[in-house]
Amino acid sequence: MPTGYAEEAVYPLLNRIDIPDLVQESDMLEIVEGVHQMSTQKVRIGIVGCGGIANGKHMPSLIRLPEVEMVAFCDIIEERATKAANQYGVDGALVFTDYRDLVALADLDIVHVLTPNHVHAPISIAALKAGKHVMCEKPMATSSREAQAMLDAARKSGKKLTIGYQGRQRAEAQYLKELCDADELGEVYFAKALALRRRGVPTWGVFLDKEKQGGGPLIDIGTHSLDLTLWLMNNYDWDYVVGSTYNKIGKQKNVVNPWGTWKPEEYTVEDSAFAFIKFKNGATVILESSWALNIMPSDTPCVLCGTKAGADFVDGLRILGEKGSRLYTLRPEPKIRGVDPKGGETDERGYLEAKQWIESVINDTQPTVLPEQALVVTEILEAIYDSAKSGKPIYNNR
Numbered sequence: 552m553p554t555g556y557a558e559e560a561v562y563p564l565l566n567r568i569d570i571p572d573l574v575q576e577s578d579m580l581e582i583v584e585g586v587h588q589m590s591t592q593k594v595r596i597g598i599v600g601c602g603g604i605a606n607g608k609h610m611p612s613l614i615r616l617p618e619v620e621m622v623a624f625c626d627i628i629e630e631r632a633t634k635a636a637n638q639y640g641v642d643g644a645l646v647f648t649d650y651r652d653l654v655a656l657a658d659l660d661i662v663h664v665l666t667p668n669h670v671h672a673p674i675s676i677a678a679l680k681a682g683k684h685v686m687c688e689k690p691m692a693t694s695s696r697e698a699q700a701m702l703d704a705a706r707k708s709g710k711k712l713t714i715g716y717q718g719r720q721r722a723e724a725q726y727l728k729e730l731c732d733a734d735e736l737g738e739v740y741f742a743k744a745l746a747l748r749r750r751g752v753p754t755w756g757v758f759l760d761k762e763k764q765g766g767g768p769l770i771d772i773g774t775h776s777l778d779l780t781l782w783l784m785n786n787y788d789w790d791y792v793v794g795s796t797y798n799k800i801g802k803q804k805n806v807v808n809p810w811g812t813w814k815p816e817e818y819t820v821e822d823s824a825f826a827f828i829k830f831k832n833g834a835t836v837i838l839e840s841s842w843a844l845n846i847m848p849s850d851t852p853c854v855l856c857g858t859k860a861g862a863d864f865v866d867g868l869r870i871l872g873e874k875g876s877r878l879y880t881l882r883p884e885p886k887i888r889g890v891d892p893k894g895g896e897t898d899e900r901g902y903l904e905a906k907q908w909i910e911s912v913i914n915d916t917q918p919t920v921l922p923e924q925a926l927v928v929t930e931i932l933e934a935i936y937d938s939a940k941s942g943k944p945i946y947n948n949r
Contacts, residue, residue, distance in 0.1 A: 596662070597624070608715075609715075654677050663688075667757045669765060675704070695926065723864060724783070739783070744840075745776055745839050745851055745853060748768070748843070767842060769838075769932060789829070797821060801822035802815045
């Protein structure tokens with residue numbers, strides 16, 4: 552099995568890489584000539600990163616699709632890649648410890664990038680340059696510069712790029728999107744993007760490491776709620792952001808937490824983040840996110856308020872409106888089913904995300920999540936962190 556690269560060569564730190572050069576130069580890897588044309592029967596997928604999100608969502612979903620073959624696996628821990636290959640791969644599936652070996656395979660159609668956040672950009676760009684379609688886990692990147700470089704690489708290569716915002720696949724979200732697009736809510740001028748845990752700090756992996764993760768709950772779970780809110784509103788033209796981040800409970804010792812306590816000195820990300828986001832058409836979004844906050848946790852990822860009706864996800868989808876001189880509350884079925892925050896899906900979102908993504912590649916259609924949309928989410932997240940650091944509003948100069 553092909554191995555043999557030093558661990559630090561597998562997921563190089565972004566501060567050691569000039570991202571624009573990854574788009575413009577070809578010295579990072581040798582692009583194999585005559586890139587394999589996709590079979591009408593099977594698409595061949597390579598997995599980069601065989602940790603929690605790969606095992607909790609992507610690989611169990613992909614193996615359910617008859618048109619998919621997982622043929623190559625890469626992880627900095629070889630045993631994890633080998634285990635994934637044995638469990639999910641085809642006979643003879645290849646194992647790598649360097650992503651550059653995997654993306655250089657000629658007989659490969661798609662690469663799934665399921666690594667820590669700080670290496671989403673270089674791996675995705677390398678795969679796109681090698682002529683592969685890319686599914687990258689959320690967030691798109693840890694900075695707008697990196698995300699823009701990913702989008703540029705996708706456009707230059709002509710290959711598809713999507714980001715893992717599976718919240719759009721929930722049945723209620725799909726139904727609400729239809730209502731929004733049909734103007735049933737009217738002009739949505741105020742919304743909340745909510746991802747609030749009272750205690751729910753992920754203490755495994757690199758979640759508490761700002762250098763590798765880019766941030767805490769804002770970039771981890773707040774990003775899902777923000778993506779869903781912007782998608783439902785169909786509004787990506789933001790004007791300015793005012794943000795605040797806190798690390799109050801994260802600095803405390805022996806905190807009650809379902810996934811165990813942590814060392815406060817190693818907790819380098821925020822434990823909560825909040826923002827006021829103003830859009831160029833006058834709309835406002837309030838974002839609230841936390842892993843640890845003395846508050847009742849939110850069970851709705853977003854709240855929409857329009858001129859005709861409003862909506863939220865409290866105890867299932869609720870449509871709030873006025874008709875016949877009466878206020879009404881409509882509760883379409885089905886109810887939302889739960890999600891294990893550690894990665895396991897108890898509903899079909901992961902599968903539906905994988906299904907629509909593979910179908911978009913096979914049929915040459917647009918995936919549900921467009922990279923242009925995910926780029927805006929990353930821009931806003933970055934602006935929130937910058938505003939919190941500077942104490943000043945951050946304006947969109949586009």
